Amino acid sequence: MNTVWQWSCPTRVVAGPGGLEHVVDEQRHAGRRIGVVVDAGVLATPAVRWLRDQWTGWPVLTAEPVGAGIADVAALAGWLRDQTARTGLDTVVAVGGGSLLDLVKLGSVAAVDDGVLARVTAGRCGVVGLPPSVGRRGGRATMGDRRIPGAAPVPVHTPDLVPARSLVPMRVLVPTTTGTGSEVSAVACVRVRGGHRLVIGEALRPEVAVLDPAATDGLPASMLVEGVLEALLRVLGPTVGSLASRPVPDAAGLALAGELVRLGDRLCGPTPAPDPPAPDPPAPDPLAPDSAARGAAGGAERLLAAELSAYTQASWAMAGRDPFGGRAWYIANEVSTVLGARKMVATVPVAAAVWARAAAGDRRFGHSERLAVAWDAVCRAARPGLGDDPSAGLRRLADRWGVASCPPATPAQLSAIAGRVVRAFGGGLPPLASITHADVAALLRESLPAAAEHELAVAAS
Numbered sequence: 032m033n034t035v036w037q038w039s040c041p042t043r044v045v046a047g048p049g050g051l052e053h054v055v056d057e058q059r060h061a062g063r064r065i066g067v068v069v070d071a072g073v074l075a076t077p078a079v080r081w082l083r084d085q086w087t088g089w090p091v092l093t094a095e096p097v098g099a100g101i102a103d104v105a106a107l108a109g110w111l112r113d114q115t116a117r118t119g120l121d122t123v124v125a126v127g128g129g130s131l132l133d134l135v136k137l138g139s140v141a142a143v144d145d146g147v148l149a150r151v152t153a154g155r156c157g158v159v160g161l162p163p164s165v166g167r168r169g170g171r172a173t174m175g176d177r178r179i180p181g182a183a184p185v186p187v188h189t190p191d192l193v194p195a196r197s198l199v200p201m202r203v204l205v206p207t208t209t210g211t212g213s214e215v216s217a218v219a220c221v222r223v224r225g226g227h228r229l230v231i232g233e234a235l236r237p238e239v240a241v242l243d244p245a246a247t248d249g250l251p252a253s254m255l256v257e258g259v260l261e262a263l264l265r266v267l268g269p270t271v272g273s274l275a276s277r278p279v280p281d282a283a284g285l286a287l288a289g290e291l292v293r294l295g296d297r298l299c300g301p302t303p304a305p306d307p308p309a310p311d312p313p314a315p316d317p318l319a320p321d322s323a324a325r326g327a328a329g330g331a332e333r334l335l336a337a338e339l340s341a342y343t344q345a346s347w348a349m350a351g352r353d354p355f356g357g358r359a360w361y362i363a364n365e366v367s368t369v370l371g372a373r374k375m376v377a378t379v380p381v382a383a384a385v386w387a388r389a390a391a392g393d394r395r396f397g398h399s400e401r402l403a404v405a406w407d408a409v410c411r412a413a414r415p416g417l418g419d420d421p422s423a424g425l426r427r428l429a430d431r432w433g434v435a436s437c438p439p440a441t442p443a444q445l446s447a448i449a450g451r452v453v454r455a456f457g458g459g460l461p462p463l464a465s466i467t468h469a470d471v472a473a474l475l476r477e478s479l480p481a482a483a484e485h486e487l488a489v490a491a492s
Contacts (some may be wrong), residue, residue, distance in 0.1 A: 037343070038165070039233075040215060040236070040344075040345040040346075041236065041238075041374050042214075042215040042236055042237050042238065042239065042240050042345060043239050043240070044215065044239075044240045044241075044242065044341060045239065045240070045241050045242070045243075046241075046243075046332065046334065046337070046338055046351045047243070047244075048243065048244055048245065048330065048334075049243070049245075050241045050242060050243040051081065051082070051200055051205055051241050051245065051246065052081065054203055054239060054241050055082070055085060055124065055203075058122050058201075058203070059085075062460060063121055063122040063190075063201065064118055064119040064120045064121050064122060065086075065089050065120070065122045065123075066089060066090040066092070066111070066114050066118070066120045066122070066123050066124070066126050066200075067082060067086055067089055067090070067091045067092070067123075067125075067126070067246060068091075068092045068093075068094060068107070068123060068124070068125045068126075068127075068131070068134075068135050069091065069092070069093050069094070069125075069127060069131075070093075070094060070095075070096055070126065070127025070128055070129070070130075070131040070207065071093050071094060071095050071353075072095075072127070073115070073126060073127055073128075073207045073246075074093070074248075074481055075142055075249070076126075076203075076207060076245065076246060076248050076249060077245040077246075077248050078126055078205060078207070078243060078245040078246040078248070079126055081245070082124070082126065085440035086441045090114045090117075090118055090120060092107070093125070094107070094131060094134065096128070096130035096131040096133075096134045097125060097130055098130075098222060099133075099134045099221060099222065100213050100221060100222040100251040101148055101151065101152055101221060101222070101223055101424075103134060103263055104134060104137045104138050104141055104148065104151075104221060105141065105148060105188030105236055106138075107134060107135065107137075107138030107141075107142075107427050108138045108141035108142040108148075109142075110111075111123070111138060111139060111142040111200065111414065112136075112142050114268065115142070115200070120200060121201060122200055122202075122203065122291060123135060123139060123200050123201070123202050123203065123204045124205065125202065125203070125204050126205040126207060126246060126350075127205075127206075127207055128206065128208040128211075129206070129208060129210070129211030129213045129220075130220075132204045132211070132213040132214055132237075133211075133213055133219035133220050133221065133298060133346065134219075134221075135204065136202065136204075136213070136219045136235045136237065137151075137219050137221055137230060137235070139199050139200055140161070140165060140166050140232075140234045140235060142199075143166050143198040143199055143201075144166050144198075144234075146165075147161065147165060147212035151221065151223065151228060151230055152224075155413060155454055155455065156165070156456075156460050157226065157227065157229060157364075157455030157456050157460075157462070158229045158231065158355075158363065158456070158461075158462055159226050159228055159229070159230045159231070159458075160231050160232060161230065161231065161232025161233075161234055162232070163232075163233055165232055165234040166198050166199040166234040166391075167198065167234070170321070172196075185188040185393065187271075190214060199234060201239070202237040202238055202239070203237070203238070203239040203240075203241060204237045204239070204240050204241070205240075205241045205243065205246050206242070206246065206247070206337065207238075207246045207247055207249065207250070208247065208250060208258055209250075209255060209258030209259065209262070209333070209336040209337050209340045210257065210258025210259070210260075210261035210262055210340055211258075211261065211340070212262065212340045212341050212343055212344035212345070213236060213238035213344075214241075214242075214341060215235040215236070215237065215240045215341045215344045215345040216219065216235075216236065216344040217231060217232060217233050217234075217235050218230065218231050218235060219235050222315055222362070225299070225368075226365070226368060226451060226455055227364050227368065228455075235351070240341060242334060242337040242338060242341060243338075244331075244333050244334045245279050247333040247337065248330070248333075248421060250328065251335060252299075252328045253433055254296055255298060255328045255332070255336055256295055256298050256432045256433060256434070257373065257374075257375040257434060258297060258336060258340060259294055259295045259336050259339070259340075259432075260293055260295065260375050260379075260428075260429065260432060260434060261340075261374065261375055261378075262290040262291055262336075262339055262340040262343045263288055263292065263295070263377075263409075264329050264357075264378060264382055265343045265344075266284050266287050266288050266291070266343050266357055267274050267288060267356065267405050267409075268358070268360060269349060269352035269353060269354060269356035269357050269387060269406050270284050270285075270288075270348075270352070271356070271380065271386065271393045271397040271398060271401050271402045271405055272353055272355070272356025272357055272358055272389075272396075272397045272398070273351075273352045273353075273356045273398075273401070274353070274394075274398055275351065276401070277308075277350070277351050279347050279350070280347050280349065280350045280352065281404075282341070282346055283347040283348040284348035284349075284405075285404070285405065287342060287343060287346065287348050287407055287410040288405065288409060288412070289408055289409070289411065289412035290339055290412075291339055292409050292412040292413045292428075293379055293412050293413075294332070294335060294339065295428075295432050296413055296414050296431075296432075297332070298328060298432075299431060299432045299433060300414070307450075310479040322342055347456070354377060355459075355461055355462040355463075356397075358385050358395075358396055358397065358462075358463065358466075359378060359382035359385040360458075361383070361450075361452060361455070361463055362381045362452050362463075362464050362471060362474065362475075363377045363378040363381040363382070363455040364377075365448050365451040365452045365455070366378075366381060366437070366440075366448055366475070366479070367482045368451070369436075369440075369444055369447055369448045369451065370437065370438050370440060370444065370448075372437055372438055373435075375429070375434055376434060376435050376436070376437050376438075377437055379425060379426060379429040379434060380426070380437050380478040380479055381438070381474070381475075381478055381486045382425060383422040383423070383425045384422070384477055384478035385397065385474070386421045386422045386425065388403060388474070389402050390402055390420075390421060390422065391404075395465050395470075396466075402421055403421075405421075406419075406421040407426065409421075409424070409428070411478070413428065415433075416431075436480070437479055437480065438480075439479070439480040439481060439482040439489055440475070440480070440481065440482060441482045442479075442481075442482075444482075445472065445475050445476060445479065446472070448471075448473040448475055449468055449471045449475060450468070451472045453467070453468045453471060455466060
């Protein structure tokens with residue numbers, strides 16, 4: 032059956048050294064009233080130091096975004112409304128990691144639409160859709176809904192029949208990490224009643240994204256590599272989880288995956304021995320690993336990682352994919368929450384188990400033919416040694432890149448994770464519609480180390 036699909040990414044991306052200065056000067060000269068929201072953890076970066084020299088008279092808010100919930104979104108929305116009334120604020124420059132950028136996206140929309148917070152917190156579904164009318168005045172938008180029991184519908188966006196004016200302030204998002212691609216995406220995560228919800232809506236998509244290496248200065252190579260892995264799995268998950276073969280998105284996705292693998296291997300490869308002296312030595316490769324391997328990555332590497340990460344959210348690679356094709360994300364999200372593990376630490380074992388089921392022919396978790404093609408692209412781009420088995424190979428790749436093993440889970444934790452997954456994403460909800468509590472529990476037992484077995488292994492060592 033033929034399906035009509037749509038793709039749009041109107042975010043303007045400004046990339047390269049000096050990008051932040053270029054955009055801020057441009058907005059200032061245009062007479063925009065600028066406010067700044069900064070992640071408290073990045074105040075020492077060159078980008079923020081430069082902003083400090085500019086923001087005399089600008090309203091500035093320093094935020095602690097990790098674990099931000101609905102109350103934090105409401106507080107930011109109130110601050111934005113207050114500054115709009117007091118100073119005429121119409122542009123927000125946000126500098127921080129993915130959590131800070133998500134907070135600003137949600138807060139900016141909630142500031143102009145009182146119904147957003149109620150919609151986000153309604154029901155039990157972990158995926159919430161915002162209608163195209165949110166944050167807009169005028170126009171008559173049409174919308175096709177994918178109905179989700181107990182939650183707001185996920186909208187299928189169609190253009191306004193009459194152009195509508197956005198009420199949301201212009202958002203200039205400056206990521207200080209890589210991997211999430213929040214600076215160009217129409218999604219945001221927020222904590223609701225102890226769990227994470229994924230909010231989707233065009234109103235969340237920023238107007239401007241700035242990829243400036245000054246913003247990621249000092250980012251440890253280990254965090255950069257986890258960001259590269261996150262971007263890689265974002266491409267591969269929907270590729271494997273979508274049944275339909277689409278030549279253009281498939282080609283774009285596989286090419287993008289190859290570039291991400293090559294970058295990850297460069298970042299984690301051994302520092303090459305110096306060449307013997309030569310009369311005319313070749314120019315240094317700007318993407319070669321720094322001599323202080325695994326410490327801080329160079330500006331060119333960080334910029335490339337940022338560009339590739341953003342491209343996973345804003346390219347043809349995602350066009351026409353199953354919107355819930357990345358099955359591992361929904362399960363790994365709850366593993367990370369319950370075990371307190373970093374996102375990629377939790378995702379690798381879960382994704383490996385999901386791929387094992389897809390390879391065995393269980394189409395609820397993915398499609399073996401597409402997995403084989405995707406994994407072949409990874410192996411062709413990677414250093415040798417990953418092997419033909421995608422599940423085991425993914426674990427080897429993560430180990431090669433220095434991603435830590437997931438912490439052990441007790442039986443009670445495994446039960447809690449399975450219950451949270453089914454409550455938020457299964458039980459008839461579209462993300463994991465046909466996957467049962469027993470399926471999730473079995474996958475978790477196979478993919479996560481058991482606490483008792485882990486203790487025995489430690490004692491034996």
